[in-house]
Amino acid sequence: MAGNLMHILPPCPIMGRKRLLIKRIDNPCSRQIAYSKRGKGILKKATELSTLCGADVGLLMFEDIFLRYMDRHDDFSSDPNWLLVVVTVLVRKPETFEALERKLCELNRKIYEAQEKMRSYSPDVSNIYSIAEAQHHQQFVAKAIQRIEKLKKTKLLEKETSPSL
Amino acid sequence: MAGNLMHILPPCPIMGRKRLLIKRIDNPCSRQIAYSKRGKGILKKATELSTLCGADVGLLMFEDIFLRYMDRHDDFSSDPNWLLVVVTVLVRKPETFEALERKLCELNRKIYEAQEKMRSYSPDVSNIYSIAEAQHHQQFVAKAIQRIEKLKKTKLLEKETSPSL
DNA sequence: CCCACTATTTATAAAGG
DNA sequence: TCCTTTATAAATAGTGG
Numbered sequence: 001m002a003g004n005l006m007h008i009l010p011p012c013p014i015m016g017r018k019r020l021l022i023k024r025i026d027n028p029c030s031r032q033i034a035y036s037k038r039g040k041g042i043l044k045k046a047t048e049l050s051t052l053c054g055a056d057v058g059l060l061m062f063e064d065i066f067l068r069y070m071d072r073h074d075d076f077s078s079d080p081n082w083l084l085v086v087v088t089v090l091v092r093k094p095e096t097f098e099a100l101e102r103k104l105c106e107l108n109r110k111i112y113e114a115q116e117k118m119r120s121y122s123p124d125v126s127n128i129y130s131i132a133e134a135q136h137h138q139q140f141v142a143k144a145i146q147r148i149e150k151l152k153k154t155k156l157l158e159k160e161t162s163p164s165l
Numbered sequence: 166m167a168g169n170l171m172h173i174l175p176p177c178p179i180m181g182r183k184r185l186l187i188k189r190i191d192n193p194c195s196r197q198i199a200y201s202k203r204g205k206g207i208l209k210k211a212t213e214l215s216t217l218c219g220a221d222v223g224l225l226m227f228e229d230i231f232l233r234y235m236d237r238h239d240d241f242s243s244d245p246n247w248l249l250v251v252v253t254v255l256v257r258k259p260e261t262f263e264a265l266e267r268k269l270c271e272l273n274r275k276i277y278e279a280q281e282k283m284r285s286y287s288p289d290v291s292n293i294y295s296i297a298e299a300q301h302h303q304q305f306v307a308k309a310i311q312r313i314e315k316l317k318k319t320k321l322l323e324k325e326t327s328p329s330l
Numbered sequence: 331c332c333c334a335c336t337a338t339t340t341a342t343a344a345a346g347g
Numbered sequence: 348t349c350c351t352t353t354a355t356a357a358a359t360a361g362t363g364g
Binding site: 018019020030033034037038041044045 | 357358359360361
């Protein structure tokens with residue numbers, strides 16, 4: 001273990017942990033270690049988010065495990081046929097991402113049906129046909145809710161202050 | 166606001182930062198705050214992983230923003246038509262997840278072609294037809310590489326030790 | 331790849347604006 | 348919702364087995 005050496009070596013000046021700049025790690029070994037550690041970290045975080053907030057979280061991590069292997073064993077690096085992409089997936093409720101796309105379409109239909117009722121709270125939610133578009137709508141809807149809440153607060157304040165004066 | 170009450174209430178014993186148990190957060194406000202903060206945190210981590218390790222990372226976070234809204238404003242909670250799922254997506258190289266599925270199939274073809282060459286290193290990589298299956302293969306391939314590396318180490322050790330004896 | 335250790339950095343819960 | 352601050356908890360880089 002590390003501890004066995006630690007107490008017989010002179011204390012290092014620093015030689016230890018350091019701040020990491022967010023740029024591609026050049027050293028293949030360090031890069032792989034970082035991928036392994038951080039990959040697990042994100043998986044943990046995603047699971048926590050799912051549990052804490054009841055959100056469905058999907059996580060895809062693509063890595064080229066053989067490319068990585070070749071980095072360390074250059075006897076294969078000349079052969080471009082050596083290629084394997086490995087995918088790590090976490091979905092709280094196990095569904096494929098195609099299924100998630102379908103789910104979004106289905107929900108879009110419900111949104112369309114409910115659109116008339118929702119008009120006053122969310123001016124435009126009928127054009128979500130892809131995951132990418134939904135991203136923009138999240139901001140939009142959040143802003144709309146924000147406006148409503150601000151309005152409610154203002155009106156509540158008016159009610160509270162006017163009787164006391 | 167909370168602050169308006171805070172200074173007229175007696176100072177709480179600790180009421181400060183505390184360790185969080187990983188279970189669903191009951192209070193809707195706290196849950197939403199946690200979702201917002203942790204969501205951003207994971208997005209940051211995913212981006213960092215992508216930059217640091219050159220990995221393609223896809224992240225899906227589904228939340229029901231209107232369900233969330235209804236949690237706090239129960240005047241809508243009786244109407245099941247109020248439903249909007251919001252999706253947050255990050256992909257380093259912007260691709261839909263259907264495109265990612267196609268990519269996986271294409272790579273599978275390459276894997277199939279290279280299978281004969283790979284046989285000694287990875288006993289079976291021809292049956293990856295979905296993201297879910299790939300997950301199992303990651304562990305499998307990782308173990309295979311582990312075995313090879315262990316073997317190499319052992320042989321290297323034999324070479325190093327036998328001349329000295 | 332796994333594990334352990336630990337100094338350091340990063341994330342974040344709680345509070346207030 | 349956004350922001351800031353701060354104390355605390357968690358993640359992790361570097362090292363070694």
